[in-house]
Each structure stands twice: as C-alpha cells, then as structure tokens.
Amino acid sequence: MNRTTWIDALPELLEAFGQTAWMTGWAFLITLVLGLVVGVALRLTAPDGMTPSRVFYQVCGAIVNLTRSLPFLILLIVLIPFTRYVVGTAYGPTAAIVPLAVGAIPFYARVVESALREVAHGKIEAAQSMGASTWQIVRKVLLPEAMPGLVAGGTLTLVTLIGYSTMAGAIGGGGVGDFAIRYGYQRFNAPVLLSSVIVLIVIVQVVQSIGDAIVRSMNHKRG
Template identity: 65%
Template sequence: MNKLTWFDSLPEVWEATQETLYMVSISFLLTVIGGILLGVVLHVTSPSGLWPQRAVNGVLGAIVNIFRSLPFLILMIALIGVTRLVVGTAIGPTAAIVPLTIGAIPFYARVVESSLREVPVGRVEAAQAMGATNGQIVRKVLLPESVSSLVAGATLTVVLLVGYSAMAGVIGGGGLGDFAIVYGYQRFNTPVLLVAVVVLIVLVQILQSIGDGVVRALAHRR
C-alpha cells in the first residue's frame, strides 16, 4: 500500500479542519457564557465585592482551581462518563465539546474575575451613590468598563481551545489532532503530520489576529 502524500491528504485535512472549527466555535461560545457568569459570581462574592460571601467564594474558587490544575488529557478521560451521558457518545467532535467547555470555563472565569477587579473603584462607588443596584452595576459599569480586557482574555481562551481540541484527538475526538495521529503518527508519515501542524499554526495566528484587532478597535473607541 502506497504511503499517503501530503497533497493526497488535503481532502481529509479540510474535513478535519471543519471538525476542529466546529468543536472550537461551540465550546468557545459556551465557555464565554459560562466563564462570564462564573467570573462575575467570583468577583461579587469576594471580600471586596458587591455581595461578599466568604463561603460561596471559597467553594467556587476551590472548584475552579481544581479544574484548572488538571491536565486536559486527564480531564477528558475523567469526563468520559459525563460526556456519554450528555451527548450519548464519548468519541467524535460533538463529544469533545463537553470536556473542552468544562476545561476552558474555569480558565476564562479567572480572566473575567481579574478583568472586573481592574475596574476603578470610583466608578462603582459613583454608581452606588446614584442608587444603582448590584445587578445594574455589573451590567452597566463592571462589564462595559472591562470589555477590552474580556475580549483579550477571550482571544487567549480560543487559542487554548484550539490546543485542547488537538489533544482531544488522542481519545478519538476528531479534528486535526485525530487526523495527525491517525494519518501521520500511526503511519509514520511525517509530511502528513506536518500538514496538520501547519494548519493548526495558521488557525491560531488567524484567531489571534482577529482578537487583537477587536481589542485595538475597542481601545480606539474609548
């Protein structure tokens, strides 16, 4: 059997790229939503937050730290049962979305918490003096004031998800990581393996450039 050349592998590369984009886009959307919600709760329940709750903040902080400390490959394996329960299978691009999201939310939540902490206290105090509720302060002061930082953190998160999606190929998650393992590594086909690496690098560069462009545009509007 002839070894697959890098040119012959391009249709499979395109299909794998589509799977990677599917995994990353869905998990990124879920991560941003979950990360903002969790990050806001972590911030407002902190000792210096709008609604200090030491017990709640301590428990949530510990959970976030535990998930952040786990290597993603171990997290994927540990969540196989949960993934199968949620989507009905533990392999494939759709199944990979579950550990991707769970693995990335704690990371982005800390980014959100840090961004909200950087908002000047004077802005918050001014809103309180005008009678704004805690919810209004979060929606109209904290989040708008930290939007540039949140977008920059989201860019880091989407790049992280691309790397995670490649690792998902180890357990049959599909995408470019799975392609690199099946068509490149297992068949000792270095050129095909390098094609997957190059596509991943290009994808990361594109996403990083888009994120940086959005951050610059937001900075110019301020």
C-alpha cells in the same frame, strides 16, 4: 496512505478542520457564557466585592482551581461517563465539546474575575451613589469597562481550546489532532503530519490577530 503527499490527504484534512471548528466553536460559546457567569459571581462575592460571601467565594474558587489544576488529558478521561450521559457517546467531535468546555470555563472565569477587578472603584461608587442596583452596575459599568480585557482573555481562551482539541483527538475526538495522529504520526507520514501542524499554526495566528485587532479598536475608541 503511507506514501501519499499532503495534497492527497487534503480532503481528509479539510474534514478534520471542520471537526475542529465545530468542537472548538461550540465549546467556546459555552465557555463565554458560563465562564462569564462564574467570573462575575466570583468578583461580586470576593471579600472586596459588592456582595461579599466568604463561603460561596471559597467553595466556588476551590472548584475552579481544582478543575484548572487537572491536566486536560486526565480531565478528558475522567469526564467520559459524564460526556456519554450528556451527548450519548464519548467519542467524536460533538462529544469533545463537553470536556473542552469543562476545561475552559474555569480558565475564562478567572480571566473575567481579573478583568473586572481592574475596573476603578470610583466608577462603581459613583454608580452606587446614583442608586444603581448590583445588576445594573454589572451590566452598565463593570462589563463595558472591562470589555477589552474580556475580549483579550476570550482570544487567549479560544487559542487554548484549539490546543485542547488536538489532545481530544488522542482519544477519538476527531479534528486536526486526530488526523495528525492517525494519518501522520502512526503511518510515519511526515508531509501529512507537517501539514496538520501548519493548519493549526495558521488557525491560531488568525484567531490571535483578530482578537488583538478587536482589542486595539476598543482601546482606540475609549482613548
């Protein structure tokens, strides 16, 4: 494949694109669910939250900060035993879902916490005065009011996951990153390497555009 063009490599590139979509898609769904749970828990147990808990907030916050501070490539290697335990293998697109999610959950959790912190205290106090429970306030006040920020943060998280997925390819995770390394960089095939870069740029641009459009729509309806 040293002298082939990007058109000759198109079948492999399309397969790699499917692998990237698989690993980032599932990792994104897991991140949205668990990141939202952790983010809400951090906001509620913060010193100025509705159910403050200094111990939980500091311990959970320390774990989140520790995970966020690790370079993703190091996290990939550290999680190999855990990944093998969860999915039975440490290689391939499915295995890459585990470190991708673990790396992104703390990031999105902080996004959620920050978005919820922006909700006006007056709206929370109004709900409390009407006898709403903590869960009702979260479900009917905090999350709806913070939704534009949550969507914007989710878009940023997905873009980050796409970037992480290219690094996962460096240790056999598959996807466009793996394709670029094996068929482009290692074989000194500039056209194939360039096609991989273009695919990633297009994916990121499409994701960002869709996310921005959703946020604008939400802000317009609220306005």
